[in-house]
Amino acid sequence: MEDKILESFAYILPAAVTGFVAYYMFNGFINNKISEKKLDLLAQQKKESLPIKLQAYERLMLFCERINPVKMLMRIPPISKDTNDYLDLLIANINQEFEHNLVQQIYISDETWTAIYAAKNAVTNKLKQVAENSSSANDLRENVLIDYSKSTPPTETAIDFIKSEVKKIL
Template sequence: MSDTDLLQLLYNTLPALIVAGVSFYFFKTFSENENRRRRFLLHQENQKTALPLKLQAYERMALFLERISPGNLLIRIKPESSDKIQYSNTLVTTIDQEFEHNLAQQIYISNDCWNYIKTAKNATISLIRQSAADNTVENAAMLQEKVLTILMDEDAPTIAALTYVKNEVKEIM
Protein backbone atom coordinates (compact mmCIF):
# COMPACT_ATOMS: atom_id res chain seq x y z
CA MET A 1 0.00 0.00 0.00
CA SER A 2 1.31 3.35 -0.94
CA ASP A 3 1.06 6.51 1.02
CA THR A 4 -1.63 7.88 -1.27
CA ASP A 5 -3.72 4.72 -0.83
CA LEU A 6 -3.30 4.95 2.91
CA LEU A 7 -4.20 8.62 2.85
CA GLN A 8 -7.23 7.88 0.66
CA LEU A 9 -8.35 5.14 3.11
CA LEU A 10 -7.95 7.58 5.99
CA TYR A 11 -10.00 10.22 4.15
CA ASN A 12 -12.78 7.68 3.60
CA THR A 13 -12.83 6.12 7.09
CA LEU A 14 -12.27 9.24 9.19
CA PRO A 15 -15.66 10.83 8.34
CA ALA A 16 -17.35 7.48 8.96
CA LEU A 17 -15.67 7.22 12.38
CA ILE A 18 -16.67 10.78 13.25
CA VAL A 19 -20.27 10.14 12.18
CA ALA A 20 -20.29 6.90 14.20
CA GLY A 21 -18.91 8.68 17.30
CA VAL A 22 -21.40 11.54 17.05
CA SER A 23 -24.24 9.08 16.43
CA PHE A 24 -23.21 7.02 19.46
CA TYR A 25 -23.06 10.15 21.62
CA PHE A 26 -26.51 11.35 20.51
CA PHE A 27 -28.03 7.87 20.90
CA LYS A 28 -26.55 7.53 24.40
CA THR A 29 -27.80 11.00 25.42
CA PHE A 30 -31.24 10.28 23.96
CA SER A 31 -31.43 6.95 25.81
CA GLU A 32 -30.45 8.55 29.13
CA ASN A 33 -33.01 11.33 28.67
CA GLU A 34 -35.68 8.81 27.75
CA ASN A 35 -34.90 6.74 30.86
CA ARG A 36 -35.07 9.85 33.03
CA ARG A 37 -38.38 10.82 31.43
CA ARG A 38 -39.82 7.33 32.06
CA ARG A 39 -38.63 7.40 35.68
CA PHE A 40 -40.17 10.85 36.13
CA LEU A 41 -43.50 9.71 34.66
CA LEU A 42 -43.46 6.61 36.86
CA HIS A 43 -42.66 8.73 39.92
CA GLN A 44 -45.42 11.16 38.98
CA GLU A 45 -47.89 8.28 38.61
CA ASN A 46 -46.83 6.88 41.99
CA GLN A 47 -47.34 10.31 43.55
CA LYS A 48 -50.89 10.41 42.17
CA THR A 49 -51.55 7.08 43.87
CA ALA A 50 -49.62 7.75 47.08
CA LEU A 51 -50.80 11.29 47.81
CA PRO A 52 -54.38 10.31 48.71
CA LEU A 53 -53.04 7.53 50.94
CA LYS A 54 -50.65 9.92 52.68
CA LEU A 55 -53.37 12.50 53.21
CA GLN A 56 -55.69 9.82 54.56
CA ALA A 57 -52.98 8.68 56.99
CA TYR A 58 -52.44 12.23 58.24
CA GLU A 59 -56.20 12.66 58.55
CA ARG A 60 -56.53 9.47 60.57
CA MET A 61 -53.66 10.45 62.85
CA ALA A 62 -55.20 13.90 63.41
CA LEU A 63 -58.45 12.17 64.32
CA PHE A 64 -56.54 9.82 66.64
CA LEU A 65 -54.91 12.78 68.40
CA GLU A 66 -58.27 14.50 68.79
CA ARG A 67 -59.84 11.33 70.17
CA ILE A 68 -57.09 10.77 72.76
CA SER A 69 -56.93 14.40 73.80
CA PRO A 70 -57.65 14.19 77.54
CA GLY A 71 -60.54 16.65 77.41
CA ASN A 72 -62.28 14.79 74.59
CA LEU A 73 -61.42 11.39 76.04
CA LEU A 74 -62.93 12.19 79.45
CA ILE A 75 -66.13 13.44 77.84
CA ARG A 76 -66.43 10.44 75.52
CA ILE A 77 -65.52 7.70 78.04
CA LYS A 78 -67.73 7.89 81.11
CA PRO A 79 -66.76 6.05 84.30
CA GLU A 80 -68.60 2.75 84.78
CA SER A 81 -68.03 2.88 88.53
CA SER A 82 -66.50 5.24 91.05
CA ASP A 83 -63.21 3.27 91.12
CA LYS A 84 -60.46 5.59 89.90
CA ILE A 85 -58.07 2.74 89.00
CA GLN A 86 -60.68 0.97 86.89
CA TYR A 87 -61.53 4.24 85.14
CA SER A 88 -57.88 5.10 84.48
CA ASN A 89 -57.33 1.59 83.10
CA THR A 90 -60.36 2.01 80.83
CA LEU A 91 -58.98 5.31 79.55
CA VAL A 92 -55.51 3.85 78.94
CA THR A 93 -56.98 0.78 77.23
CA THR A 94 -59.04 3.04 74.97
CA ILE A 95 -55.94 5.03 74.02
CA ASP A 96 -53.96 1.85 73.32
CA GLN A 97 -56.76 0.40 71.19
CA GLU A 98 -57.06 3.60 69.18
CA PHE A 99 -53.30 3.60 68.66
CA GLU A 100 -53.17 -0.05 67.59
CA HIS A 101 -56.01 0.60 65.17
CA ASN A 102 -53.86 3.25 63.46
CA LEU A 103 -50.46 1.54 63.58
CA ALA A 104 -50.31 0.95 59.83
CA GLN A 105 -50.51 4.69 59.17
CA GLN A 106 -46.85 5.07 60.14
CA ILE A 107 -45.95 3.78 56.67
CA TYR A 108 -47.31 6.94 55.07
CA ILE A 109 -46.12 9.61 57.51
CA SER A 110 -42.65 10.84 58.38
CA ASN A 111 -40.66 9.34 61.25
CA ASP A 112 -40.59 12.67 63.06
CA CYS A 113 -44.35 12.96 62.85
CA TRP A 114 -44.80 9.38 64.07
CA ASN A 115 -42.49 10.10 67.00
CA TYR A 116 -44.52 13.20 67.92
CA ILE A 117 -47.69 11.09 67.85
CA LYS A 118 -46.17 8.33 70.00
CA THR A 119 -44.88 10.92 72.47
CA ALA A 120 -48.34 12.52 72.70
CA LYS A 121 -49.91 9.12 73.30
CA ASN A 122 -47.41 8.22 76.01
CA ALA A 123 -47.67 11.65 77.66
CA THR A 124 -51.47 11.36 77.74
CA ILE A 125 -51.25 7.92 79.33
CA SER A 126 -48.71 9.25 81.81
CA LEU A 127 -50.97 12.18 82.69
CA ILE A 128 -53.86 9.82 83.40
CA ARG A 129 -51.76 7.39 85.43
CA GLN A 130 -50.09 10.13 87.48
CA SER A 131 -53.46 11.69 88.21
CA ALA A 132 -54.87 8.32 89.27
CA ALA A 133 -51.86 7.74 91.54
CA ASP A 134 -52.46 11.03 93.35
CA ASN A 135 -53.63 10.28 96.91
CA THR A 136 -56.01 13.25 96.91
CA VAL A 137 -57.95 11.65 94.06
CA GLU A 138 -60.42 9.26 95.66
CA ASN A 139 -62.78 8.28 92.85
CA ALA A 140 -63.37 8.42 89.09
CA ALA A 141 -65.12 11.80 89.22
CA MET A 142 -62.18 13.31 91.08
CA LEU A 143 -59.83 11.76 88.51
CA GLN A 144 -61.73 13.56 85.78
CA GLU A 145 -61.50 16.81 87.73
CA LYS A 146 -57.78 16.34 88.38
CA VAL A 147 -56.97 15.76 84.69
CA LEU A 148 -59.11 18.70 83.59
CA THR A 149 -57.51 20.94 86.23
CA ILE A 150 -54.06 20.01 84.94
CA LEU A 151 -55.19 20.83 81.40
CA MET A 152 -56.25 24.29 82.53
CA ASP A 153 -52.69 25.00 83.66
CA GLU A 154 -50.82 23.38 80.77
CA ASP A 155 -51.53 22.36 77.18
CA ALA A 156 -52.80 18.90 76.39
CA PRO A 157 -49.97 16.58 75.29
CA THR A 158 -51.68 16.07 71.94
CA ILE A 159 -51.58 19.73 70.89
CA ALA A 160 -47.92 19.75 69.81
CA ALA A 161 -48.36 16.54 67.83
CA LEU A 162 -51.52 17.80 66.15
CA THR A 163 -49.75 21.02 65.19
CA TYR A 164 -46.88 18.99 63.73
CA VAL A 165 -49.32 16.85 61.71
CA LYS A 166 -51.02 19.97 60.33
CA ASN A 167 -47.68 21.52 59.36
CA GLU A 168 -46.60 18.39 57.53
CA VAL A 169 -49.86 18.32 55.58
CA LYS A 170 -49.30 21.96 54.60
CA GLU A 171 -45.84 21.02 53.29
CA ILE A 172 -47.32 18.20 51.20
CA MET A 173 -50.00 20.42 49.74
Protein backbone atom coordinates in the same frame (compact mmCIF):
# COMPACT_ATOMS: atom_id res chain seq x y z
CA MET B 1 0.23 1.65 -2.31
CA GLU B 2 0.63 4.69 -0.12
CA ASP B 3 -1.93 6.48 -2.22
CA LYS B 4 -4.45 3.71 -1.64
CA ILE B 5 -3.80 3.81 2.12
CA LEU B 6 -4.21 7.60 2.20
CA GLU B 7 -7.30 7.35 0.02
CA SER B 8 -8.77 4.68 2.32
CA PHE B 9 -7.88 6.77 5.35
CA ALA B 10 -9.55 9.79 3.72
CA TYR B 11 -12.79 7.76 3.47
CA ILE B 12 -12.54 6.02 6.83
CA LEU B 13 -11.74 9.11 8.95
CA PRO B 14 -14.90 11.09 8.09
CA ALA B 15 -17.01 7.95 8.43
CA ALA B 16 -15.50 7.21 11.84
CA VAL B 17 -15.99 10.82 13.02
CA THR B 18 -19.59 10.76 11.78
CA GLY B 19 -20.14 7.41 13.52
CA PHE B 20 -18.77 8.71 16.83
CA VAL B 21 -20.86 11.88 16.61
CA ALA B 22 -23.98 9.85 15.83
CA TYR B 23 -23.20 7.46 18.71
CA TYR B 24 -22.85 10.29 21.25
CA MET B 25 -25.97 12.05 19.99
CA PHE B 26 -28.09 8.88 20.15
CA ASN B 27 -26.60 7.96 23.51
CA GLY B 28 -27.49 11.41 24.89
CA PHE B 29 -30.96 11.19 23.38
CA ILE B 30 -31.57 7.75 24.89
CA ASN B 31 -30.28 8.83 28.32
CA ASN B 32 -32.54 11.89 28.16
CA LYS B 33 -35.56 9.70 27.31
CA ILE B 34 -34.73 7.34 30.17
CA SER B 35 -34.52 10.28 32.59
CA GLU B 36 -37.86 11.60 31.37
CA LYS B 37 -39.44 8.17 31.85
CA LYS B 38 -38.08 7.94 35.40
CA LEU B 39 -39.45 11.40 36.22
CA ASP B 40 -42.84 10.50 34.76
CA LEU B 41 -42.96 7.29 36.79
CA LEU B 42 -41.94 9.14 39.94
CA ALA B 43 -44.60 11.80 39.37
CA GLN B 44 -47.22 9.10 38.75
CA GLN B 45 -46.18 7.26 41.90
CA LYS B 46 -46.39 10.44 43.98
CA LYS B 47 -49.79 11.21 42.49
CA GLU B 48 -51.06 7.77 43.48
CA SER B 49 -49.53 7.75 46.97
CA LEU B 50 -50.60 11.26 48.01
CA PRO B 51 -54.22 10.31 48.85
CA ILE B 52 -53.01 7.38 50.96
CA LYS B 53 -50.58 9.58 52.86
CA LEU B 54 -53.22 12.24 53.44
CA GLN B 55 -55.63 9.62 54.72
CA ALA B 56 -52.98 8.38 57.16
CA TYR B 57 -52.45 11.91 58.46
CA GLU B 58 -56.22 12.34 58.79
CA ARG B 59 -56.56 9.13 60.79
CA LEU B 60 -53.70 10.06 63.10
CA MET B 61 -55.19 13.49 63.63
CA LEU B 62 -58.45 11.81 64.57
CA PHE B 63 -56.49 9.54 66.92
CA CYS B 64 -55.02 12.60 68.63
CA GLU B 65 -58.47 14.13 68.94
CA ARG B 66 -59.88 10.93 70.41
CA ILE B 67 -57.13 10.61 73.05
CA ASN B 68 -57.27 14.28 73.97
CA PRO B 69 -57.86 13.90 77.73
CA VAL B 70 -60.58 16.54 77.96
CA LYS B 71 -62.57 15.13 75.07
CA MET B 72 -61.96 11.54 76.12
CA LEU B 73 -63.28 12.18 79.64
CA MET B 74 -66.44 13.68 78.19
CA ARG B 75 -66.90 10.71 75.85
CA ILE B 76 -66.09 7.90 78.30
CA PRO B 77 -68.01 7.93 81.58
CA PRO B 78 -66.70 6.05 84.63
CA ILE B 79 -67.83 2.44 84.95
CA SER B 80 -67.58 2.56 88.76
CA LYS B 81 -66.44 4.91 91.50
CA ASP B 82 -63.06 3.22 91.73
CA THR B 83 -60.22 5.38 90.40
CA ASN B 84 -58.15 2.44 89.17
CA ASP B 85 -61.05 0.93 87.23
CA TYR B 86 -61.64 4.22 85.46
CA LEU B 87 -57.92 4.72 84.84
CA ASP B 88 -57.67 1.22 83.37
CA LEU B 89 -60.66 1.94 81.13
CA LEU B 90 -59.12 5.19 79.87
CA ILE B 91 -55.72 3.62 79.24
CA ALA B 92 -57.32 0.62 77.52
CA ASN B 93 -59.22 3.02 75.28
CA ILE B 94 -56.03 4.90 74.40
CA ASN B 95 -54.19 1.65 73.65
CA GLN B 96 -57.07 0.37 71.54
CA GLU B 97 -57.14 3.57 69.50
CA PHE B 98 -53.37 3.41 69.13
CA GLU B 99 -53.36 -0.20 67.96
CA HIS B 100 -56.12 0.59 65.50
CA ASN B 101 -53.93 3.27 63.90
CA LEU B 102 -50.55 1.58 64.30
CA VAL B 103 -50.18 0.69 60.61
CA GLN B 104 -50.44 4.35 59.60
CA GLN B 105 -46.81 4.87 60.54
CA ILE B 106 -45.87 3.35 57.18
CA TYR B 107 -47.23 6.38 55.37
CA ILE B 108 -45.96 9.21 57.57
CA SER B 109 -42.56 10.62 58.48
CA ASP B 110 -40.61 9.26 61.42
CA GLU B 111 -40.74 12.66 63.11
CA THR B 112 -44.54 12.74 62.95
CA TRP B 113 -44.79 9.21 64.30
CA THR B 114 -42.45 10.13 67.15
CA ALA B 115 -44.64 13.15 67.99
CA ILE B 116 -47.79 11.02 68.01
CA TYR B 117 -46.18 8.29 70.08
CA ALA B 118 -44.87 10.88 72.54
CA ALA B 119 -48.35 12.44 72.83
CA LYS B 120 -49.89 9.04 73.57
CA ASN B 121 -47.31 8.31 76.24
CA ALA B 122 -47.61 11.78 77.77
CA VAL B 123 -51.40 11.46 78.07
CA THR B 124 -51.11 7.99 79.60
CA ASN B 125 -48.45 9.08 82.08
CA LYS B 126 -50.41 12.20 83.06
CA LEU B 127 -53.55 10.14 83.68
CA LYS B 128 -51.56 7.78 85.90
CA GLN B 129 -50.00 10.70 87.75
CA VAL B 130 -53.33 12.42 88.38
CA ALA B 131 -54.93 9.11 89.40
CA GLU B 132 -52.44 8.76 92.27
CA ASN B 133 -53.88 11.89 93.89
CA SER B 134 -57.53 11.12 93.15
CA SER B 135 -59.91 9.42 95.57
CA SER B 136 -62.63 8.43 93.09
CA ALA B 137 -63.32 8.19 89.37
CA ASN B 138 -65.20 11.49 89.39
CA ASP B 139 -62.34 13.07 91.32
CA LEU B 140 -59.96 11.79 88.63
CA ARG B 141 -62.10 13.40 85.94
CA GLU B 142 -62.17 16.71 87.77
CA ASN B 143 -58.44 16.70 88.45
CA VAL B 144 -57.59 15.91 84.83
CA LEU B 145 -59.91 18.63 83.57
CA ILE B 146 -58.41 21.14 86.01
CA ASP B 147 -54.87 20.09 85.10
CA TYR B 148 -55.45 20.42 81.36
CA SER B 149 -57.28 23.73 81.74
CA LYS B 150 -53.93 25.12 82.89
CA SER B 151 -51.82 23.65 80.09
CA THR B 152 -52.08 22.53 76.51
CA PRO B 153 -52.63 18.79 76.06
CA PRO B 154 -49.76 17.00 74.30
CA THR B 155 -52.23 15.89 71.65
CA GLU B 156 -52.53 19.51 70.52
CA THR B 157 -48.78 19.62 69.96
CA ALA B 158 -48.98 16.43 67.90
CA ILE B 159 -51.89 17.88 65.88
CA ASP B 160 -49.85 21.00 65.14
CA PHE B 161 -46.98 18.78 64.00
CA ILE B 162 -49.33 16.81 61.72
CA LYS B 163 -50.65 20.03 60.21
CA SER B 164 -47.15 21.28 59.46
CA GLU B 165 -46.21 17.95 57.84
CA VAL B 166 -49.30 18.04 55.63
CA LYS B 167 -48.47 21.58 54.55
CA LYS B 168 -45.01 20.37 53.50
CA ILE B 169 -46.53 17.55 51.45
CA LEU B 170 -49.01 19.80 49.69
